[in-house]
Amino acid sequence: MLRSLTLLLCLGAAGLGAQAQVLRCTDAGTGRVTYTDGHCAHGSTAQEVQARRTPEEIQLENERAAQALAREQQRLQAEAAEAAANDARRAANKPKEDPSRSPECASSRRKLDAALGDSGAAPEEQGLRAAAAQKQVDLDCLGPEAYAELEKTRAPRPVALPPLVIRPPYQPVQIPAAPAPAPAPPEGKLTNCNVFRCYDKQGKRYPR
Template sequence: MPVPAHPAAWPVGARLARCCVGASALAASLIVMGAAQAQVLRCTDPATGKVTYTDGSCSSGAAAREVEPRKTPEQIRQEREQAAEALERKQERLQTEAEQQRRDDAREARERRAQPRRDAAPDPSQSASCRNARRQLQEVTDTLGRGMVDEAVRLDAAQRQADQACLTPAQYLDAERARANRPAYATPYPAAPGYAQPYYAPPVVVVPPRPAPSRPTEITQCNVFRCYDRQGNIHPR
């Protein structure tokens, strides 16, 4: 797996390991330097004025000045202890930061899972077009029973418009299948003499016999407005 070039793009564990290794190297170098620089002399060449530093002795004729006095074994031990303590504190701080980062990442992941899906389809039954279609359907329903010959056509058109506006594509397909299987509202008769268009015969009132008790109606499917039984009959919800 390729490793990103910039350390900021590294995983938290890799950044922690890198920082810890760097801190360890720094502490070790400080300890070594403390031992190596037990005494530092500043040497000045009287002829050229060139200045050099050494932990040994200056060359013959050079002016020597002590920059860092020789440290006692106790001072060296204290410096090593201080460097080790500094390294331990830095490692603890890095571990604390890494743990906090892991908690933050886990919290953000939970929040993302809890948010609703942005690409979820809206509910068509709550749309403005659905409310308008329902209102138009109610207006057509209120005019039924007044003897107008196009009642069935207007009612079917208003119902289709409401289905298209308020149902999902799958629900609308089910409604169309049920509509195709049910009997037509009315059957047009041939045109009467002198008329170019067919006409609808007036309804004949027939008093039906008392129906015999029947089994409970078996509902096969429902949509927002009504239900259909196995015989194709319509029932309000």
């Protein structure tokens, strides 16, 4: 915006400087006054209002206008910087609000009381609602920064896992083979017998 204003002022100053002198023309009969950069009409009296300027005068005027605009721009920038610094100082010196006195904290406390006093809910459901309400109270009444520090100090709750059952690998049951039947003693070849076994002529034993 300041750049556009500078361009307009420079163009305006150059345009005025390029014009010829300004004459005030007064009609002798009617007294009407007009201004022109040329010649007054016949029968009018002419009075020079602005003399013709030289190129050097025009250049000097343009430079002075540019310098004045630059000074104004610097002044505005300095005022903006000072205003920003004042805002920063006011923000730093502003006392921090106590989260425990905020409307959000009061609302969270009421919800926690309602969750704890709900005797119609199942114990598990009531416990979950109360835990969630307590977390909300901590967040609203402590503030985000203090709540984050509190969460770091809380030990993680152990997760209940089902009991681990270790099963041995499958092994097929070995069924012992039935003992082979004892050979029948040959008839008429036994020589002698005792309480437990008999003997044949070759000395083989046979269970009795």
